[in-house]
Amino acid sequence: MTHWFTDAFRAEFDKQAAEIGRFNLAIFGKTGVGKSTLINAIFGRSVAATGIGEPVTRDSHLYLDTRGTLGLIDTRGLEIGRDDAELIKEVSKYVKQMRSKPVGEQIHVAWYCVRGMDRRFEEVEATFIRTLHELGIPVLVVFTQVPMREGQYHPDAVELARQIEAKQLPIVGGRPFMTYAMRDQFTGQPPYGLMDVLQATFRVVPEAVHGALAAAQTIDLEAKAKAAQRHIGATVAAAGAAAAVPIPFSSAALLVPLQLAMMARIAHLYQLPFDKAALLAVASTTVSTTLGRSAAANLLKFLPGAGSIAGGAINASVASGFTLAMGQAWLSVCQKAAGGSLPKLDGVIDSAAVRELFESEFRKRMPVIRRREG
Template sequence: MTQWFTESFRAEYAKQEAELGRVNIAVFGKTGVGKSTLVNAIFGEPVAATGIGAPVTNGSHLYLDKRGSLGVIDTRGLELGRDDDQIIKELTKAVKESRGKPIEEQIHVAWYCVRGMDRRFEDFEERFVRTLAALGLPVVLVLTQVPMREGQYHPDAVELARQLSARDLPIVDGHPFMTYAMRDQFTGQPPYGLVEVLGATFRVAPEAVQAALVAAQEVDLQLKASQSNKAVAAAVTAAAAAAAVPIPFSSAAMLVPIQLSMMARIAQLHGLGLDKSALLAIASTSVATSAGRAAAAGLLKFVPGAGSVVGGVINASVASSLTLAMGQAWLVVCQRAFNKTLPVLDGKLDTAAVTRLFESEMAKRMPKIRHRDKDA
C-alpha cells in the first residue's frame, strides 16, 4: 500500500509541478547596486550568483537562469550607462519573440534597482525604465541598501524617492520600494521591504504564473498559505461534486486523486522537494489508499459519531468536509516543514511525530464535520 501511495503521490507531484510553470523576472540596474543580493534574499538561495544560465536569444547578452519555478533574467558582459542601446535592442527582441511562446517562456515582470544612497537617478536610467514599460513589462522600482533607524528611512534615500516621484515614471504603484535585503552584521541593520517588493510583483504578474512566484519566494508565508487555501477550496469543491450522488464504499477511492492533487499542490507552493513531500505525505496520512473501503474508513475514523455514515455511504457534505479538514491539516505540516520546525529524531525526520501532528490537526476540525452531518 505504501508503494502505491508513493507512486500515486509522485505522479500528482509531477503533474502539479508542470501546471505550476515558471515566473520570469528581469532584473536591471547599475553594477554594484545589489541586484543579486535582493534576488537571493527574496528567493532564499543564491539564484543570481550561480552560473550564467542560457542566452534568452541567439547571440544575446541577456541570460535566463532557471531554478524550479523561478527564472531570473540578467545581463552579462554589458553595463547600463555604457551599453544601454545594446541592452534595449536585445531586450526588445527578446520580449517580442517571447510573446509567441508558452507563458512560462515569457518575461513577466521587470525589477529596476537603484542604490538608495547614490542620491541620483540619471537620465539614461529614466529612458531605460520607460522603455521597459513601453514593452509592456510592469516595472517595480527598488531602492536598495537604504538604512533605516527607528522606522525612519535615511534622508538621502527619501530625497531620491522624491526626485523619482517627480519624474512621473511608469512604475508599479507610482513609487519606488525602499529595501534592505540582508542583515548588516556590523551595524545590526535588519532586512526590510522584501515582502512589499514581492507583493507588488505578485499583483502585476500574470495570473497564470502567480502560483509559480509564490512557490519560489521564501519571505511571505502568508502568501503561501493564501494560495494553499485556494488549492484546498478547489479540492473541497471537486470532492463535493464527486459525491453529489452518495458514494458507496466501493467507489470512495475516486476521492483519493483529488486529495493527492491537493496535497501535491500545497507541497509545491511551499517549495518542498519530491522526496521530502512524499515522506511527509506517507507519515501524515494513511487515508489515501487504493481500496475504497480503506480510504473511507481511514477518513471517517476521525469523525466522532459517524457510524451511520460508515455503515452506508459518503455524501457530498461528508466528502467536502473531510477533504477540507485533510487539506488544512496538511497545510500545517507543510508550513512546519517550510519553517524547519518538524520534529527530528537521530538526525532524521520523526515520522511518528509528523503522523501525530497531522491527526491532531485533523481532530481539531472534526467537530465541525460532525455538526454538519447531524444537520443534514
C-alpha cells in the same frame, strides 16, 4: 500500498509542477547595486548564483535561470550607460519573441535596481525603464542599501527618489521602493522594505502566475497559506461534486486523485522536494486512511439504507468534510516541514511525530463525524 501511493503521488506532484507554472522576474541595474542580495533575501539565500543561467538565445547577453517556480532573467556583459542601446535591442527582441509563448514563458515584471546612496540617476536609465514599459512589462524601481534610522530614510536616498519621481516615469506606484535586504552586522541596520516590493509585485503580475510567485518567494508566509487555502477550497468543492464516494480513502477512486493533487500543490507552495513530500504524505495518509475508514463506518450507522450500499457509500457533504480535514491537516504538516520544526530522530524526520500531528489536526477538522461518533 506504499509503493502504489508513492507512484501516484509522483504523478500528481509532476502534474502540479506543470500547472503551477513559473514566475519570471527580469532584474536590471548597474553592476554592484546589490541585485543578488535582494533576490536571495526574497526568494532564498542561494537563489542568485554568480554566472546566472543560460543565454535566452544564441549569443544573447540575456540569461535565464529557472529554479522550480522561479525564473530569473539577468544580463551579463552589458552595462547600462555603456551598452544601453544593445541591451534595449536584446530585451526588445526577447520580449517580442516570447509574446507568442504561454504566459509561463513571458517576463512578468522587471525590478530596476538603484543603489540608494549613489546620488545619481542617469537619463539612459530612465530611457531603459520607459522602453520596458512600452514593451508591456511593469517596472518597479527598487532602491537598495538605503540606511534608515528611527523610521527616517537617509536624506541622500530621499533626494534621489524625489528626482526620479519628478521624471514621472511609468513605474509601479510612481516612486522607488526603499529597501535594505540583509542585516548589517557592523551597524546593526535591520532589513526592511522587502515585503513592500513583493506585495507590489503581486499586484501587477498576471493572476495566472500568483501561485508560482507565492511558491517561489520565502518571506510572505501568509501569501503561501492563502494560496493553499484557495486550492483546498477548490478541491473540497470538487469532492462534493463527486457526490457518493466510496470509503476508505485507499479505495476512493474519485477522491484519491483530487486529494493527491491537493497535497502535491501544497507541497509545491512550500517548496518541499518530492522525496521529502512523499515521505510526509505516506505517514499522513496512513493516518487518514485509518481515520477515514473508522469515521465512515460510524457515520454510515446514521445514514438510511447505508447497510445496503455496496462497499459503503457516503454523501457529498461527508466527502467534502473529509477532504477539507485532510487538506487542513496536510497544510499544517507542510508548514512545519518548511519551517524546520518537525521532530527528527538521528537527523531524519520522525514519521511517528508526523502521524501524530496529522491525526491531531485531522480530528480537529472533522466535527460532524466526531459528533456522530459520540
